[in-house]
Amino acid sequence: MPDNTAEPGETTPVSRPNVIVAVLAIAGIGVSLMQTLVIPLLPELPRLLDASASDTSWAVTATLLAAAIATPVVGRLGDMFGKRRMLLASLAVLVAGSVVAALSQSLAPMVVGRAMQGLAAGVIPLGISIMRDELPKERMASAMALMSGSLGVGGALGLPAAAFLADNADWHVLFWASAGMAAVCFALVARLVPESSVRTGGRFDGVGAVGLSIGLLALLLAVSKGADWGWTEPLTLGLLVLAVVTFLAWGRWELRTREPLVDLRTTVRRQVLVTDLASVVFGFSMLAMSLVLPQLLQLPEATGYGMGQSMLAVGLVMAPSGLVMVAMAPISARITDTKGPKTTLMSGAVIVAAAYGLGAVLMSEIWQLVLVSALMGAGIGLAYGAMPALIMAATPRSETAAANSLNTLMRSIGTSVASAVAGVILAHMTTDFGGVALPSQDAFRLIMGIAAGAALVALAIAAFLPRHTAAGAAEAEPALAGSRA
Incomplete structure (x- = not known):
């Protein structure tokens, strides 16, 4: 039987739910910043670290791999030993990893630091699970939508900030800044977020x-x-x-x-399985924007389709998507409360598909890319807000962190596959520009088209979700207990 008791003194009455939501969302944004932190540095890393371009790409790959491995493990540990406890541990590792990267002068410590930063990826699913345990039922939908959307918000808003720092300060400042933000998040969580009383106990x-x-x-x-x-x-x-x-x-x-580690019998329940499958496809669709828009903006104007902009301009163009994600959180919650999370997820898929459809046609002016970016943020904000509601309505309260972590992992797998597919397309569909092979405009349009198709596949998958979704875990518990008997 799950151990649903807290250690003495750990649980406090939740009298300030707004504070808890704000602190957890800030922590989620801080962790998601790690995705875009090194993007402005990538062209310069071989020189800065005295290594080849292929080797310095591990500064990105190490974070991806560490995050994928840590997310489900930390989620399970959170269910067993306390979600707040594992949240604090993740933030502590993020501080340490940022300091290691800030002190690095060569490739090896940089890769180690970036891997440690990736180990903190479990913060977002842990935060969502804490919200389920601690917040009043009427606040859950909007709070979870905001927390889930922070994955995209940090990535979108972090790019212009990182580009500005990279252009105007020593590159180590990027990592000192991330260490400072992680330390602030740690202090806020330690002071203001209570420990959940819901534990599974048992053996890891x-x-x-x-x-x-x-x-x-x-x-x-x-x-x-x-x-x-x-x-x-x-x-x-x-x-x-x-x-x-x-x-x-x-x-x-x-x-x-x-x-x-993962209760596969719960995972293959229709609602959980379909949501996880949709998350993989959504993760694939989401990344395409991050691969196409920066290159279109930075390619030389002489190509006829590039815009010759700086990395800072790239960040400013993509930032509206993050702001729109924040704005969509209450709208996502309202649709979920009135029509159900299935409708919210399907609405997000339609908007994402429409955004990529427009993007395949509108890519000649900066304002057009801003429009596409903002529309994409609206669709992702809706979809990412619905996913945790779908997962937790079909998952026992004692397994929420593990289930949310697995769902986050599914998104990461989708983005990894998208990166590989887009890389092949951009490498093979090129145009000669002064003896240099650059991605062609048709390559970008093809990626947009594939991403739009992926969003429509997510729409079709979501159609298989049950029509009625329970609003909370309590409704799911008896059925789940019976299925395990």
């Missing part, structure tokens, strides 16, 4: 954690580095085979062990 599934980590590491390494290594090279193919074999063995173990 170490074998399951190792198996899942190996499978994810093999899969994401193959997907993220396949374009550099070659998709038909033995290393790439070997990693893909290793991922398949590992996941099959891991799934068998999780089904047979008494206290699994």
Whole structure:
């Protein structure tokens, strides 16, 4: 039986829900900033770290891999030992990783620091789960929409800030700033966020954690580095085979062990499974904007379709998407409360598909890209606000952190696949510009079209969600308990 009691003195009455929501959202934004922190530095990293461009790409890859591995593990630990406790641990690792990167002068410590920053990715699903445990029912939908949307908000708003700092200060300042923000978030959480009384107790599934980590590491390494290594090279193919074999063995173990890392019986429930599948496709669709718009803005005007803008301008063009995500949180909650999260998710898919459809046609002026970016933010804000509501309505209260973490992982897998697909397209559909091969305009249009198609696939997947979704976990508990009996 789950241990739903708190340690003495850990739980305090939730008298200030607005404060809790604000603190958790700020922490989520701070963690998501790590996604875009090094983007303005990428062209200069080989010189700054005295390494090849291929090697310095690990400053991005290490964060991705660490986040994928840490998210489900930290979620399960949060359910077992306390969500606030693991939230604080994640933020502490983020501070330490930022300091390591800030002190780095060579590639190895930079990669270590960036990997440590990636280990903090569990903050957002942990925050959503704390909201479920601590907030009044009428506040949950809007709060979860805001917290889930912070994943995109930090990425969108972080790019112009990082570009400004990179252009006007020593590059180490970027990491000192991230360390300072993480430290502030740690202090705010420690002071203002109560510990949840909902615990599962039990024993941690170490074998399951190792198996899942190996499978994810093999899969994401193959997907993220396949374009550099070659998709038909033995290393790439070997990693893909290793991922398949590992996941099959891991799934068998999780089904047979008494206290699994991931309760696959809950995961394959229709509502959870369909939401996770839609999250993969949405993650794929979301990343395309981040790959296409910056390149269109930065390519030389002489190409006929590039706009010759700086990285700071790129950040300012993409920032409206993050602001719109924040603005969409109450709208997402209102639709969820009145029509259900299924309608919210499907509405977001339609808007995202429309945004990419417009983007395939409107890409000749900056205002057009701002419009596409803002419309994309509206669609993602709706969809990301609906996903945690769908997951938690079909998940036992004692497993919310693990379930939300798995859903976040599904989005990350989708973005990784999108990066690989877009990389292949941009590498093979090129135009000659002064002896240099640059991505062609048709390549960008094709990526936009594929992303629009992915959003429509997410729409079709979401159509299989149950028509009626329970508003909270309490309704789901009896059915889930019966399914495990």
